Structure formats: C-alpha cells, structure tokens
Amino acid sequence: NAGVTQTPKFRVLKTGQSMTLLCAQDMNHEYMYWYRQDPGMGLRLIHYSVGEGTTAKGEVPDGYNVSRLKKQNFLLGLESAAPSQTSVYFCASSYGGGLRRNTIYFGEGSWLTVV
Amino acid sequence: SQQGEEDPQALSIQEGENATMNCSYKTSINNLQWYRQNSGRGLVHLILIRSNEREKHSGRLRVTLDTSKKSSSLLITASRAADTASYFCATDAASGSRLTFGEGTQLTVNP
Numbered sequence: 001n002a003g004v005t006q007t008p009k010f011r012v013l014k015t016g017q018s019m020t021l022l023c024a025q026d027m028n029h030e031y032m033y034w035y036r037q038d039p040g041m042g043l044r045l046i047h048y049s050v051g052e053g054t055t056a057k058g059e060v061p062d063g064y065n066v067s068r069l070k071k072q073n074f075l076l077g078l079e080s081a082a083p084s085q086t087s088v089y090f091c092a093s094s095y096g097g098g099l100r101r102n103t104i105y106f107g108e109g110s111w112l113t114v115v
Numbered sequence: 116s117q118q119g120e121e122d123p124q125a126l127s128i129q130e131g132e133n134a135t136m137n138c139s140y141k142t143s144i145n146n147l148q149w150y151r152q153n154s155g156r157g158l159v160h161l162i163l164i165r166s167n168e169r170e171k172h173s174g175r176l177r178v179t180l181d182t183s184k185k186s187s188s189l190l191i192t193a194s195r196a197a198d199t200a201s202y203f204c205a206t207d208a209a210s211g212s213r214l215t216f217g218e219g220t221q222l223t224v225n226p
Binding site for chain 1: 119148150155156157158159160163203205213214215216217218219
C-alpha cells in the first residue's frame with residue numbers, strides 16, 4: 001500500500017493564480033483531511049470529509065475549496081492564491097471519526113510558496 | 116485557538132535520559148493521540164489513548180491521561196539521538212468530527 005500520497009510536493013505560485021492539490025489514499029478510509037502547517041505551529045484543519053461526496057469546513061477554510069468525488073481522492077483548491085497561503089499542506093485519512101477514530105495517516109506534505 | 120497545548124515548547128536532553136512532554140486540552144474528548152514529525156516530513160502516529168484509559172505503553176513510550184485535569188503526558192525513556200523530532204498531541208473532541216493538534220514540543224536529543 002502506498003498509504004496517503006500528495007501531489008505536487010513543491011509548487012511556487014504567483015499571487016492570484018489558482019491551483020489544485022491532489023490527495024489519494026489506498027486504505028479505503030472514510031475520513032480525509034487537509035491541514036496546513038506554518039513555521040513553529042501545529043496543524044490547522046482547513047477542510048475535511050467524512051465520506052464520498054461530503055465536505056465540511058475546518059478551522060481555517062477561507063480561500064480554499066475542496067471536493068471528494070471519489071472515496072480515495074480529496075482535492076484542495078486555491079482559487080486565487082495569496083502570500084498568506086504560503087505554507088506546508090498535509091493531507092490525512094482515517095478509518096472513522098469520533099468514537100470510531102483510530103490512527104490518522106498523513107501524507108508527506110506539499111510545500112507551497114505564493115509570491 | 117488550539118484545543119491541545121504542549122509543554123514545553125522545546126526540550127533538549129542527553130542521550131539516555133528520559134523526555135517528558137505534556138499536553139493540556141479544554142473540552143471533553145473521545146481520545147487523545149500523540150504524533151511525531153521529523154523535520155520536513157509528515158506526521159507519524161505514535162499512540163492513541165481513549166478517554167476511559169489512564170495509561171498506555173508502547174515500547175519506550177508511556178502515555179498517561181488524566182481526564183479530570185484535562186491533561187496527558189508522553190514519556191520517552193532511554194532517549195536516543197534518533198528521537199529528535201517534534202511531538203504533537205491531537206485531541207478528538209467528544210462533539211464533532213474534528214481532530215485538533217497542538218503546537219508541538221521540539222525535542223532534541225544530544226549524542
């Protein structure tokens with residue numbers, strides 16, 4: 001199993017450009033998440049999904065959109081990139097949530113710089 | 116604000132010593148998890164402790180949970196240079212579907 005795979009790993013964008021980060025998991029997990037991590041800080045939840053066709057806002061959703069058209073994929077879109085979105089983005093997945101939540105598996109991260 | 120807050124922010128010890136990191140949280144939880152992150156890498160799950168458990172062990176790791184104080188601790192015994200990493204606690208709130216991470220403790224183990 002590949003686990004959680006993110007693409008691209010590195011990207012430089014100009015302010016105002018758009019892009020999509022792709023996350024794929026091969027563990028048949030129901031829950032998927034997108035986090036951002038800024039220097040010296042923990043992870044902040046952007047959006048998450050509790051199943052195919054569902055999405056929900058996390059702590060810092062503004063400026064991002066997501067889609068979960070297939071169970072194994074979770075896409076994060078930046079419609080008009082801003083320098084404040086320069087960060088490392090992590091995708092993650094888990095079998096369940098709440099009382100059923102167990103290990104969360106993370107991808108290796110996507111480094112995004114907006115200039 | 117973050118649900119989980121780690122303490123200390125940074126910890127530097129010598130190889131062979133024990134390292135203790137603490138996590139405090141604010142609301143009722145289903146479980147609490149500890150993760151490790153090596154520089155430039157993703158997070159790796161270490162251990163999960165459920166709200167009805169008080170202590171769990173995994174190899175050199177020992178986690179305690181005190182729900183009355185809303186706190187947890189991670190103890191790494193006989194530390195090694197390879198344990199150098201950031202350690203995060205993550206709380207699974209009793210309400211909602213979110214898993215919330217703290218800001219982490221940066222552990223440096225000097226050889």
